[in-house]
Amino acid sequence: xxxxxPVTGYALLGLLTFGDALTGYELKQRADITxxxxxxxxxxxxxxxxxxxxxxxxxVRGRDGDGSRPTTVYRITAKGxxxxxxxxxxxxxxxxxLKHPVALRLLLGHxxxxxxxxxxxxxxxxxxxxxxxxxxxxxxxxxxxxxxGERMEHPSMVADWGLAHYASEQRIARDLLDRLTK
Amino acid sequence: xxxxxPVTGYALLGLLTFGDALTGYELKQRADITxxxxxxxxxxxxxxxxxxxxxxxxxVRGRDGDGSRPTTVYRITAKGxxxxxxxxxxxxxxxxxLKHPVALRLLLGHxxxxxxxxxxxxxxxxxxxxxxxxxxxxxxxxxxxxxxGERMEHPSMVADWGLAHYASEQRIARDLLDRLTK
DNA sequence: ACAGCCATGTAACTCGTTACATGATTAC
DNA sequence: GTAATCATGTAACGAGTTACATGGCTGT
Numbered sequence: 001x002x003x004x005x006p007v008t009g010y011a012l013l014g015l016l017t018f019g020d021a022l023t024g025y026e027l028k029q030r031a032d033i034t035x036x037x038x039x040x041x042x043x044x045x046x047x048x049x050x051x052x053x054x055x056x057x058x059x060v061r062g063r064d065g066d067g068s069r070p071t072t073v074y075r076i077t078a079k080g081x082x083x084x085x086x087x088x089x090x091x092x093x094x095x096x097x098l099k100h101p102v103a104l105r106l107l108l109g110h111x112x113x114x115x116x117x118x119x120x121x122x123x124x125x126x127x128x129x130x131x132x133x134x135x136x137x138x139x140x141x142x143x144x145x146x147x148x149g150e151r152m153e154h155p156s157m158v159a160d161w162g163l164a165h166y167a168s169e170q171r172i173a174r175d176l177l178d179r180l181t182k
Numbered sequence: 183x184x185x186x187x188p189v190t191g192y193a194l195l196g197l198l199t200f201g202d203a204l205t206g207y208e209l210k211q212r213a214d215i216t217x218x219x220x221x222x223x224x225x226x227x228x229x230x231x232x233x234x235x236x237x238x239x240x241x242v243r244g245r246d247g248d249g250s251r252p253t254t255v256y257r258i259t260a261k262g263x264x265x266x267x268x269x270x271x272x273x274x275x276x277x278x279x280l281k282h283p284v285a286l287r288l289l290l291g292h293x294x295x296x297x298x299x300x301x302x303x304x305x306x307x308x309x310x311x312x313x314x315x316x317x318x319x320x321x322x323x324x325x326x327x328x329x330x331g332e333r334m335e336h337p338s339m340v341a342d343w344g345l346a347h348y349a350s351e352q353r354i355a356r357d358l359l360d361r362l363t364k
Numbered sequence: 365a366c367a368g369c370c371a372t373g374t375a376a377c378t379c380g381t382t383a384c385a386t387g388a389t390t391a392c
Numbered sequence: 393g394t395a396a397t398c399a400t401g402t403a404a405c406g407a408g409t410t411a412c413a414t415g416g417c418t419g420t
Contacts, residue, residue, distance in 0.1 A: 006407060007283065014290045025371050038285035043409055048373060069416055071371065085293050093283040093302060095309050101189065101275040103220035103343055108196045109336035111267050120275060127277050154291035157361070161285055161354055168350035172343055179339070188379065207399050225381055230401060251388055253399065 005057075005087075008042050009050050011035055013059060013084050016076040018151060021063070023071050024048045033138050034155065037131075037162045059083055106176075118180050125173050132166045135159060187239075187269075190224050191232050193217055195241060195266050198258040200333060203245070205253045206230045215320050216337065219313075219344045241265055288358075300362050307355050314348045317341060 015030050016022065022030065024047050031041040042050065051074055054060040059080030065071035076084075102124045109117045139159040146156035197212050198204065204212065206229050213223040224232065233256055236242040241262030247253035258266075284306045291299045321341040328338035 007286070008407080011286055014286075014293075017290065017293060023371070024373090025369095034289070035286075038280055038282040040279060040281065040408085042407095044371095045373070045410085046408060048371095049408095052373095067370095067417095069371075081293070084290070088287060088290060088294050089298065093287050093306070095306075095313065096280060096282040096284065097222060098220055098278060098280050098347075099222065100220040100278040102278065103340050104189070104193055104196075104217075105270060105275050106343070107216070107336050107340045108199065108266070108270060109339070110333075111196075111199060111263070112270050116271065124275070124277075131277065151292075154289050157291070157358060158285050158289045161288070161358070164354050164357075165280075165350065168347065172346045175346075176339060176343070190379080205399070206401090207397095222380085224379095226399095227382085227401075228380060230399095231380095234401095249389095249398095251399075 005053075006050075008040070008046070009054060010084060010087055011039055012042070012047065012050055013054060013076060013080055016060060016074060017081065017084065021073040021075040023065060023073050024051050027051070027074070033134075034158075037135055037138075038158065054080065057083075102173075114180065118177065121173050121177050121180065125170065125177075128166055128170050128173065132163065132170075135162050135166065139163065187235075188232075190222070190228070191236060192266060192269055193221055194224070194229065194232055195236060195258060195262055198242060198256065199263065199266065203255040203257040205247060205255050206233050207253075209233070209256070216340075219317055219320075220340065236262065239265075284355075296362065300359065303355050303359050303362065307352065307359075310348055310352050310355065314345065314352075317344050317348065321345065 012027060012031065015027060015034065024044075028041070028044055028047045031047070035041050051060065051062070055062050055074070058077060060074045061077050062072040062074050065073045102120060105120055106117065139156070142152040142156045142159060145152040147153065194209060194213065197209060197216065206226075210223070210226055210229045213229070217223050233242065233244070237244050237256070240259060242256045243259050244254040244256050247255045284302060287302055288299065321338065324334040324338045324341060327334035329335065
């Protein structure tokens with residue numbers, strides 16, 4: 001059993017294992033502050049279609065929300081949790097895939113002005129600083145529940161991983177800038 | 183002009199700017215030792231279909247090879263080089279996208295045994311070590327032409343970037359293992 | 365009243381993959 | 393002779409995106 005779902009499907013299912021029920025819209029928001037940093041945050045339309053598939057498989061259940069407007073809130077089912085666990089336990093993680101357009105362009109540095117490559121890296125450093133701010137804000141949100149055994153222990157670990165990764169990229173980019181400007 | 187090509191198309195075109203002519207098969211091999219580390223190495227079939235598109239656009243030209251068997255060797259054209267430069271100069275690089283299945287699984291650590299998470303990280307460390315060996319071999323191949331202004335100056339920079347990235351990931355994973363085992 | 369967010373979907377399309385198919389050359 | 397590598401493609405499919413369409417609720 002399991003396995004015949006795109007990883008993004010399991011990822012979304014995983015975002016529903018933190019005890020609450022979410023609308024598709026809210027799930028997308030959660031993906032934007034979590035999945036985005038080490039996976040991809042799926043498009044709105046994919047969130048809905050993936051939820052529809054999970055629902056059909058009985059892995060989540062949608063209920064009418066009790067807000068002022070008509071909504072559907074999704075909760076993971078016991079079966080969904082079994083599937084997810086079984087997937088985690090019986091499949092290999094595999095190696096990360098990085099799509100790094102800055103590195104790709106650096107590779108082709110012989111085709112453009114040196115100044116162009118320099119401003120490419122500078123721009124990347126600025127983007128990195130912004131991403132770091134965003135992720136630090138997420139990290140702070142988790143602060144009150146990040147102890148051993150607490151609800152946000154593992155999400156906190158992942159956030160710390162992301163922060164360390166950004167710090168590393170900043171260091172690398174700065175060194176590169178030195179190498180390019182001297 | 184430019185722009186209406188998948189990035190992978192430009193990447194393959196870029197691999198043809200190092201002065202030689204390659205068959206689709208050889209281009210795939212070059213992608214495997216370069217693109218793979220910071221982009222994706224496209225499937226064989228995509229290399230051929232992308233080459234066909236580039237040829238149709240006049241960005242590369244295929245010629246009959248002079249080996250003992252019938253082959254087609256591709257070379258970038260002057261137009262192709264103009265397109266590629268124009269693409270590099272007129273479009274934004276964008277932020278890297280990381281698909282990190284290990285981080286994704288760590289996020290869901292509350293669903294599995296602690297030992298399972300530990301061996302997940304250990305496995306990742308082993309994979310990282312292997313990738314590092316592979317990339318170090320590539321770096322060594324570039325060693326004789328990696329000076330300022332030389333042919334492999336920028337590829338060398340990218341390889342160094344990759345090596346620093348792997349080192350950073352190793353450090354992070356080891357720290358994580360400490361946090362998980364104590 | 366109007367902008368902005370909340371909320372949900374459908375349709376068309378592209379990228380990229382796997383599976384399949386073919387055959388020639390080289391090394392043992 | 394036979395396995396591995398070189399070499400080139402086609403076909404079917406799935407993941408994921410953008411564009412489009414709709415409409416209710418909230419704050420100013």
